[in-house]
Amino acid sequence: MVDIKFAYWVPNVSGGLVVSKIPQRTDWTFDYNAQLAQTAEQVGFDYALAQARFIASYGAEYQLEALTTVAALAPVTERLKLIAAVHPGLWHPGVVAKMGATIDFISKGRFALNVVSGWFKGEFTIYGEPRKVKHDICN
Secondary structure: OOOOOOEEEEOOEOOOOOOOOOOOOOOOOHHHHHHHHHHHHHOOOOEEEEOOOOOOOOOOOOEOOHHHHHHHHHHHOOOOEEEEEEOEOOEOHHHHHHHHHHHHHHOOOOEEEEEOOOOOHHHHHOOOOOOOOOOOOOO
16 A cells, blocks of 8 residues: 655745746735644644745745744644755754754654755845855746
8 A cells, every 4th residue: 555645835925836927816924824734733734844045036025934934833733744844054953953953853753854956146246145056937
């Protein structure tokens, strides 16, 4: 028997995760995300992955930061595994480890980390961080 797990992208940025000129129907606010997480639990989803964005691009003018979003979702959910994306270089590993350990404690072991390369040059340069990744989707 196959043990299938289901996950969804947390729409913690305006426009969700869609790079499109077509208006999206998702909302990026915490209240919307809390309601969505609770619904996801009720219908059997296992994981929620919050993306990391730092500047307005591809229609994502508004964002909730990923680590703090999953920390805030922890007390309003019961079993959903909460995953936050982080970009190396923009976060000090020790700070992320401490924050992650705290979120894991608050969520009773439901926290996970998604370490991603990041591909928006502006997200690195705006914070004065040298880019080590050579590919770009948007400049």
